[in-house]
Amino acid sequence: MRSPRYLYRASIFIFSLKIGVFGLLLWTFSTELIAESYAAYTFDDFAAQNDWGRVKVTTKTRTDAFSKDYAPGFYSFYQIFTGGNFRSQKGGTDKDEAGKYTFSGSGNSEVNLIYKSGIQTVSFSLGPRLQSRESRVYDRERTSVWDAEGIVSYAMNLHPLKLSLEGGRGWQRLDGFGFLFNGMANFGQFQIKSNESLSISIQSLNFKPDEESLKPSAWNHKRKELVGIALRSQEILFWENLQFYFYRYDEPNIAKQSSNFESTNQYGSFSYTGLEFRSMKFWNEANIDLAIIRVIGERKIKSAPWTENSIATNATLAYTAIHGLYSNFFWSIGGLYTSKDNTNRTDSNSNGFAAPLAEPRVLGGYSSFLLYQSVYFPNDRIFYEFSEKGKPGFENKGMRMFGLQWGMNLFTNLRGDLYLNRSSSEMGNGTEFILKLTQKFENSLNGFTSASFCYAKVDSNQKITYISEPFSELEKQKEFIRVYISAGFQF
Numbered sequence: 001m002r003s004p005r006y007l008y009r010a011s012i013f014i015f016s017l018k019i020g021v022f023g024l025l026l027w028t029f030s031t032e033l034i035a036e037s038y039a040a041y042t043f044d045d046f047a048a049q050n051d052w053g054r055v056k057v058t059t060k061t062r063t064d065a066f067s068k069d070y071a072p073g074f075y076s077f078y079q080i081f082t083g084g085n086f087r088s089q090k091g092g093t094d095k096d097e098a099g100k101y102t103f104s105g106s107g108n109s110e111v112n113l114i115y116k117s118g119i120q121t122v123s124f125s126l127g128p129r130l131q132s133r134e135s136r137v138y139d140r141e142r143t144s145v146w147d148a149e150g151i152v153s154y155a156m157n158l159h160p161l162k163l164s165l166e167g168g169r170g171w172q173r174l175d176g177f178g179f180l181f182n183g184m185a186n187f188g189q190f191q192i193k194s195n196e197s198l199s200i201s202i203q204s205l206n207f208k209p210d211e212e213s214l215k216p217s218a219w220n221h222k223r224k225e226l227v228g229i230a231l232r233s234q235e236i237l238f239w240e241n242l243q244f245y246f247y248r249y250d251e252p253n254i255a256k257q258s259s260n261f262e263s264t265n266q267y268g269s270f271s272y273t274g275l276e277f278r279s280m281k282f283w284n285e286a287n288i289d290l291a292i293i294r295v296i297g298e299r300k301i302k303s304a305p306w307t308e309n310s311i312a313t314n315a316t317l318a319y320t321a322i323h324g325l326y327s328n329f330f331w332s333i334g335g336l337y338t339s340k341d342n343t344n345r346t347d348s349n350s351n352g353f354a355a356p357l358a359e360p361r362v363l364g365g366y367s368s369f370l371l372y373q374s375v376y377f378p379n380d381r382i383f384y385e386f387s388e389k390g391k392p393g394f395e396n397k398g399m400r401m402f403g404l405q406w407g408m409n410l411f412t413n414l415r416g417d418l419y420l421n422r423s424s425s426e427m428g429n430g431t432e433f434i435l436k437l438t439q440k441f442e443n444s445l446n447g448f449t450s451a452s453f454c455y456a457k458v459d460s461n462q463k464i465t466y467i468s469e470p471f472s473e474l475e476k477q478k479e480f481i482r483v484y485i486s487a488g489f490q491f
Helices: 005-028 044-049 362-367
Strands: 073-091 100-117 120-136 140-158 161-173 182-194 198-207 224-236 239-257 263-279 287-304 307-326 329-338 399-411 414-425 428-441 446-459 463-465 472-474 478-490
Touching: 044 362, 044 428, 044 446, 044 478, 120 161, 239 287, 329 362, 362 399, 362 414, 362 428, 362 446, 362 478
Parallel strands: none
Antiparallel strands: 073 100, 073 478, 100 120, 120 140, 140 161, 161 182, 182 198, 198 224, 224 239, 239 263, 263 287, 287 307, 307 329, 329 399, 399 414, 414 428, 428 446, 446 478, 463 472
């Protein structure tokens, strides 16, 4: 006999409560843990704000959390984190569906167990987490998800080389600007590193873009895969950071039932080739950033064994910025370009750029209305917010965006920033102004809070026809406001 659904939900709640109690015990023994993880993602807004929209992808693995100066033996490190964010926006017309909000909060603990013997190091990381979210577009919706990181790492130090193997489930960040992938995945990785300046990583990931509980029924189908290689170099010649990468992204074969009861199968394969660069400092603490990604591939649709259609993709993303310090002020000038699909689902090409799990924080990041454009489009959007993730939509009209940033430290650990962005996209030609404040906490409490307000005006340049062509006018200018608040704390 099948158990009632409310009993299943109760068991999930009890399990999550046990995780919370376990994390509270870890709090008592809290020390520093250095690792790329979901806990680090809690601080992404703060890290990006202080590094010009970048959260740097390093050559570190979990075993690098352990100092090479330690004597052979067994060691443990513990931490507990909590964080959350709130996004709200409104404006435009009813058909834009711009009025919405999302609130999410999460808590997670981490324990890292390490054993060192001579030149070899073995590490086991465990990080259970619980996340709750409330959102509204049409109706209010509440969800709770529990998940966990569990990673086994092995490293052998053959100076000047270091060989590392890692596998399990954990947070993965494949590019610093967030244009490619930033999310949870089951993964395996092999890495060769020379000192701290050069590394080669081979990775295999499978994931689901939507946030799901860690249970077998949620992971037995519809998993997407990324397999590839990344070459990273740090602080050599004229660059502070340089990364080349190639990833193959595969979508599973999924059967869909149409309204006329005909079954179709869809699957796809795409290759992403990318470059990420930041120069050494010049002038007065100035740097140049550059990111280029090209995606090539196709989706295939089968309605019968003898009938197959394909939709090809050939698209590009380019981002560049120059930023630095002038007196006591931070300044930045940047631009973003993504190619567009020139037709409306009428041919076999979809040439708009899209990524498996992008989450960019350049040009204001989540504070920017024009970057995420969280409104209704007849075509696909380029970037989706974390709560709206789905498969990449290449049927989009691209984006050209230019931005100025000006900021300064107002008081001790309090930073203020102003953004002025201009964009051209399917939504129209838009201009936005963003005011953002970020407060850092340290000493007895380690963490941050950030709050921003965005005001945007958009000229859609669309013609409204009432009866026939003579009775028409251009759509009026639209106004939008967006509020974004985030926080993260480490205890």
